[in-house]
Amino acid sequence: MIPAYYTHNSRFLIAVDCIILGFRHKELHLLLTRRPVEPLKNEWSLMGGFMDEKESLNEAAEKILYRYTRQRNIYMEQVGAYGEVNRDTGDRVISVAFFALVKMENFDTSLARQFDARWTHINELPRLVFDHNQMVQDALKLLRYKVSTEPVIFNFFEKRFTLPALQDLYEAIFQMPLDKRNFRKKLTTMNLLDKLEMKEKESSKRGAFYYSFNQKKFARYLAQGKRFSL
Amino acid sequence: MIPAYYTHNSRFLIAVDCIILGFRHKELHLLLTRRPVEPLKNEWSLMGGFMDEKESLNEAAEKILYRYTRQRNIYMEQVGAYGEVNRDTGDRVISVAFFALVKMENFDTSLARQFDARWTHINELPRLVFDHNQMVQDALKLLRYKVSTEPVIFNFFEKRFTLPALQDLYEAIFQMPLDKRNFRKKLTTMNLLDKLEMKEKESSKRGAFYYSFNQKKFARYLAQGKRFSL
DNA sequence: ACAAAAGTGTTCACACTACACCCATGG
């Protein structure tokens, strides 16, 4: 039985919109779709959906992420709630934005066709519906903060990566060039990575060694009272 | 006329909860109230209220802030949206938390009685209803980030402040002691403050000079490509 | 043999840390 206190207030539609980011060809990419409904049908939009009664905000976001990527255990952070009165021109909708980092290496491209979706270079975004461009800006700002204070950058990769690729990714996220030696020095000094024996040979003739992030080394690192900083 | 797309989805109560912070007697304080309704009537709670159809999230937060503090133009940041299914035991409610920094120097204490409110030391918080303790933790984390990257700390004061008070405040926010000379050196190096001629004589016999934050100096500072860091 | 990307150390400037004594005033 619901107390009377609750029954006399307005109720709202709640949407969840996801900024789905991936890394490929030295560029950050954002997954967009053509909005399937009026208003603004066929305009570019983030992946989103309405929240259901039986699910939490996080569950709603996970549902959307799974629907469009078929990946589970995706790294995800809430960006914030957007509640301007006329932000959605169809009806009053409060939207909660999340950003997510997916592994683009093994991305199922048939999904893209199914949902009229497309990966777009982060620097060549079209105009998006409603306040979605603002959400993307806010998500990127939060991403930069997270990347520089926690080891989240590794979530762009399926386990292993090369140092040149990691640096390209870092440069794409922060939109600034970086000195190769300083970058590598920083990483080796932290001592969080394992150097693998295999080399990646697609993007160069010489080949670059693969590395992987070592969770146990990271735990030890924290136990020493150090805090991650990139 | 609302498109059919919107009409078949669930609608939710949306609450706005405010983490109202102030500084006094060398301590951070949080404004709490006794929850006036069931369930959990009379338990400690953040200041909050339900969102109205005609207002944005920010406006709803501003409304609550004004109701309980009678202050306008309060510095405020959104902390995030909280959407666990059973977080509010009365009904399904999605809550958006904001933190706000108010000037406690000229706080109207009659308001406190009127709303059964009380300023509580940040280190002696009672158990709060629902997930409000979590909101406070998240707010403090965000506050620390904001304080260290933008000149928001000055919003705790009505225009002027002494350096000892500023340092006490910084130490309260970050919960760590700080070297007096290093702290002052950092501030004077940034050159964002104006030293006033007046002294504050309540907390010491000698008296400490007042300073004020100079917005124009800050604009110049940014124009030089420097970025604020405390 | 050459083009293209991987890999590797040192120096310098600056920011952060640690640290101790004198000053002004009210009681």
Added chain:
DNA sequence: CCATGGGTGTAGTGTGAACACTTTTGT
């Protein structure tokens, strides 16, 4: 005159920035 908090400088250490050449290998 003394207790209390306000105010001041320097030396050392560590972190971030700048910088150029050798190695590997596919074509």
